[in-house]
Structures are given as structure tokens and as C-alpha cells.
Amino acid sequence: MNARSSRVVILGGGPGGYEAALVAAHLGADVTVVERDGIGGAAVLTDCVPSKTLISTADYMSEFETAADLGVHLEDVEGDEVTDAVADLPEVNRRVLALAGAQSRDIAARLAEVGVRTVEGTGSLVSPTLVRATTAEGHVDLGADIVLLATGARPRVVDSAQPDGERILTWQQIYDLRELPRRLVVVGSGVTGAELAQAYLGLGSEVVLVSSRDRVLPGEDPDAAQVIEDVFRKRGMEVLGRSRMASVERTADGVVVRLEDGREVAGSHALLAVGSVAQTQGIGLEEVGVDLLPSGHVAVDRVSRTSVRGVYAAGDCTGVLPLASVAAMQGRIAMSHALGDAVAPLALGVVSANIFTDPEIATVGVSQKDVDEERVDADVLTLALGRNPRAKMLGITDGFVKLFAQKGSGAVIGGVVVAPRASELIFPVTLAVQHRLNVDQVASTFTVYPSLSGSIAEAARRLHATG
Known part of the structure; x- marks a missing residue:
């Protein structure tokens, strides 16, 4: 043509x-x-750009919590210590x-x-x-x-949970909110549900996450998902596993989410994240x-x-x-x-993806499930970020780097990064997967010291075959 x-x-x-x-x-x-x-x-x-902007705002607020651990304390003009950062949701939106x-x-x-x-x-x-x-x-x-x-x-909606744009919301309707939800019930623990649940938690809402599965982010790397769920709970989120929503209804001053087992979860607002x-x-x-x-x-x-x-x-x-x-x-x-x-x-097979929780989860190539179900024959190495010197400097305590290397050739065929800005850190792993670099080629490439990317090279060094 x-x-x-x-x-x-x-x-x-x-x-x-x-x-x-x-x-x-x-x-x-x-x-x-x-x-x-x-x-x-x-x-x-209404989706990627605004949601990630909202999440970035929540991430910024979380820096105030880390600041105290680094020896930094905020004071007002009178010299009194500032204990809380407050999000003005209309201004944020x-x-x-x-x-x-x-x-x-x-x-x-x-x-x-x-x-x-x-x-x-x-x-x-x-x-x-x-x-x-x-x-x-x-x-x-x-x-x-x-x-x-x-x-x-x-957004997918069901007859028993009809969004009204005021109290019962899809992820496309949240930017019209005029006040921060006092108690937000998020239905669905996939990527959208997990991201927005943590965003509103970071902005100052009380959050309940209703998950029909055993854990949050059921389609993701299980080790990464466990880190995120642990962080959710540590920061005060209520996570209800194995809890399937039956209906969502307005009440006089909020909403009630009814579960299939008969339990009821009350909130000021409900966010529906049940697919598309x-x-x-x-x-x-x-x-x-x-x-x-x-x-x-x-x-x-x-x-x-x-x-x-x-x-x-x-x-x-x-x-x-x-x-x-x-x-x-x-x-x-x-x-x-x-x-x-x-x-x-x-x-x-070379698509890199990221979940914008805090910490983020970035993935590329083969998965842990591929290895566990023997579809791929690979060596797997997981390196906790807590030992990385740059992570210590930044106050990072949660996260890891995981590499998958093909047995025999040592080719890097997949990876998982759980860290702040994992979306940036996954790029060198994606390059390795795309161009079939082996672990020795990755390990012999210079990294800045100290840097979080140093953990990627260190993981590759530990995968070097010695026999």
C-alpha cells in the first residue's frame, strides 16, 4: 500500500x-x-496520569514520616514542632x-x-x-x-453496587471529591484498588481494602505482594482477605459494603475497583x-x-x-x-510493568509462577534492599531485587524490583532481558556507589555459575 x-x-x-x-x-x-x-x-x-499524580502527592506526604527517622524535624515559625501534614483534597484534585x-x-x-x-x-x-x-x-x-x-x-460495575459519583465511586469519579474521605472502603485488591487504597491512606483517609483473594495483588509476584500487604497493615490499613463483596449501598451519612458471608463494612465512601x-x-x-x-x-x-x-x-x-x-x-x-x-x-515477554504502590513493584520477563509451575528452568536470586547502603541513607526498609537467570546460559530472563521508583530501576533489567544479556555481563557493568541499582549488579554477581 x-x-x-x-x-x-x-x-x-x-x-x-x-x-x-x-x-x-x-x-x-x-x-x-x-x-x-x-x-x-x-x-x-481519568486514569493513568491523574491516578499517578494523586499517588505521587501521597508519596510526597509519606516523606514527612521518613524525615523524623533521618533526624529531620519540621517546625513552624514559632519553633513548635509540626506533627502532621494535611492534604487539601480539592486543591490536590x-x-x-x-x-x-x-x-x-x-x-x-x-x-x-x-x-x-x-x-x-x-x-x-x-x-x-x-x-x-x-x-x-x-x-x-x-x-x-x-x-x-x-x-x-x-470501569466495570455490577447491579448490586451502582456508582453515584458522590459516595459510591469508580476510579474515574474520584477527582470530583470535595473532601477527603473519612473512611474509604476500597472494593478490589488488584492493581487499581491497591494503588488507590494506599494513595488515600497516604493522604490521610482511614482505609479498608476488601479483597476476594487470599492476598492483595493476586496476579503479581507473591513475594512482592506480601511486602505490599505487610506495608499496608503496618501503616494502618485494614485488609480484609477472602472477603467477596455482595453489595454496596448508600446510608444516611455514608455507605455500607455487605460481604457474601454476611458481614457489613461501614464507611464514608466506597471506591469500586472490580475490573474493566x-x-x-x-x-x-x-x-x-x-x-x-x-x-x-x-x-x-x-x-x-x-x-x-x-x-x-x-x-x-x-x-x-x-x-x-x-x-x-x-x-x-x-x-x-x-x-x-x-x-x-x-x-x-519483554514488557516491563509497574504498580505504583509505595514501594512500587516493577516486573519484566518470566515470573515466579513460571518457575514454580516448571514452565521455565531458571535460577532465582532475591536480594533484600535493606542491606543496600543507598537504601539505608534514604530510610528505605522494605523491598528487594529478584533476578531470574536461565539455567546453563545464565541469560537474564526476568526480574522483579520492589522499591521506591522501581519503575526507573527496572529499566536495566529490561535491557538485559530484551538483549539476552547474561548475569556476568550485567555484573561486570559499572554501577554508581552508593546506588539502589547496585543491588541489581550484586544480584547478578551472586547468580554467577561456579561449576
Whole structure:
């Protein structure tokens, strides 16, 4: 296909959509993005960017607690010691939303710079080569040689726990709160639930985390999840394991969360974090023959093709891996493939991911579960951060580095970092996994002393084969 004569229409302006648009424009295509809520999509406006901004604010407040351990004491102008930092939630939320809005505008400006057209509205497929955008003024029909579906996902809700935006909230509704919840009941202990539970705990709320599983973060490295649960409890969070929500209802002055075993948990607010649903209904996909999975996600291959020629999909609507980085990569791959540029299929084995709790959990490559269930034959080394000199200086007591090395070759095939800013520390491990570096190559690479990254090199040294 001649890229310079191709018309590309993208449904959705989130990471999958806008990154695809940039690639397509760079390759010379005529590109239109149809977006209903604002460029950046949920990731920028109501999910990743605002939630991580909120979490960063809570992390900053936690520094006040560590300060005393480092010999630093805060005093007011009268010389009296300050014992508590207080979060002004309306002010915090204003900053959160302002930052999200600024990021959205920056992305929109970049799209405009490269000639991408943006249509504000909802797109649907009339045929594989025709998209209808419904706008405030009516309908706009857009001819297309290539269509990319990047419609994302929305919070899952159940009939017995209907959000009202005031007391019963999804994670997209929390930025309208006018006061800090006195007692927040978080339903769901996956990534979103765990992150926001700790954020509000750090901001000063009393928090109860309702988990239907044995432990929080059931899909993550078990050692890492145990560290986080221990930190939660140590900092005063009430964690209810093996506790499945039956319903959530408003009361006169708050909410009550009823559990399936008959217990009731009262709170001032409830936050529902029970998964997400792909936004694939009512936009013409089934009518034009796009195959959907039983979950409602769009079925795609490793270059983002759907079952219909010329129609691609990227991001949370595909259910491949709900990460903004994966959505962006899927979108870039889709456009490169569709427009005839060099491209490599999506490689999920080298995706690094991060959970923004405090400490953070960052992972890449194979997991502890892969080793335990004998799908991978690997040596595993875990090194506690507590012995790292830089960690001592920073007052870090919780966390570790874990490396997985292939038996025989010593190739680094996975890793877990539990630490403040683990999202930054995982990068050298990701490089090692991506480029099949062995533990000796990692160990012989200089690290700064003292540094947290020194523990990664130390873990690699301890994995050196001596026999």
C-alpha cells in the first residue's frame, strides 16, 4: 500500500490511538482521529496520569514520616514542632486535573503539528472502509483505507453496587471529591484498588481494602505482594482477605459494603475497583465482521490485525495487556504493518510493568509462577534492599531485587524490583532481558556507589555459575 495516498481513521485518542496517528503521519498518510472525551483518552484524562499524580502527592506526604527517622524535624515559625501534614483534597484534585488537561493539550498540539485531523465525537464502523463520526453538529462520514480501533475500556460495575459519583465511586469519579474521605472502603485488591487504597491512606483517609483473594495483588509476584500487604497493615490499613463483596449501598451519612458471608463494612465512601469492560459495543464491529472474544474484547494477532482486512485494533479494547505502553506499541505496530514499513510483531515477554504502590513493584520477563509451575528452568536470586547502603541513607526498609537467570546460559530472563521508583530501576533489567544479556555481563557493568541499582549488579554477581 502506498502510505502517501492512504487514508487512516483512528477511533480513540488514547495512547494506542495517538501513537498510531504519529506513526501514520510520519509515514505520509492522511490521518483522522475521532475522540469523544479529549486527546489522551482515559489514560491521560481519568486514569493513568491523574491516578499517578494523586499517588505521587501521597508519596510526597509519606516523606514527612521518613524525615523524623533521618533526624529531620519540621517546625513552624514559632519553633513548635509540626506533627502532621494535611492534604487539601480539592486543591490536590485541581492540580491533578490541571496536569491531565495540560498533558492532553500537549499531545493534541503534537498531533496538529504533524497534520493529524481531530474530530470530536464518537466513531462507528459503517463498513471496513467507512467510519461515521457522531458529533455535536451531526454526522461526519470518513472514508478509510485503514481503520484502527483504539476505543479503550471503562470501569466495570455490577447491579448490586451502582456508582453515584458522590459516595459510591469508580476510579474515574474520584477527582470530583470535595473532601477527603473519612473512611474509604476500597472494593478490589488488584492493581487499581491497591494503588488507590494506599494513595488515600497516604493522604490521610482511614482505609479498608476488601479483597476476594487470599492476598492483595493476586496476579503479581507473591513475594512482592506480601511486602505490599505487610506495608499496608503496618501503616494502618485494614485488609480484609477472602472477603467477596455482595453489595454496596448508600446510608444516611455514608455507605455500607455487605460481604457474601454476611458481614457489613461501614464507611464514608466506597471506591469500586472490580475490573474493566472493553468499549466495543454499539460501534458496528460485529455488523462488519470484526471478531470479538467472549469477554467483549477485539481479537487481534501480534501485528494488531483484526479478522477484517484493513481493520486493526490496539489498547485496552483488545485485552492483550492493559498497559498504556502496550497500547502505544500495538498502535505503532499496526500502522507500520498497514502502511508497509518495517515492523516486528508484539513481544509480550519483554514488557516491563509497574504498580505504583509505595514501594512500587516493577516486573519484566518470566515470573515466579513460571518457575514454580516448571514452565521455565531458571535460577532465582532475591536480594533484600535493606542491606543496600543507598537504601539505608534514604530510610528505605522494605523491598528487594529478584533476578531470574536461565539455567546453563545464565541469560537474564526476568526480574522483579520492589522499591521506591522501581519503575526507573527496572529499566536495566529490561535491557538485559530484551538483549539476552547474561548475569556476568550485567555484573561486570559499572554501577554508581552508593546506588539502589547496585543491588541489581550484586544480584547478578551472586547468580554467577561456579561449576
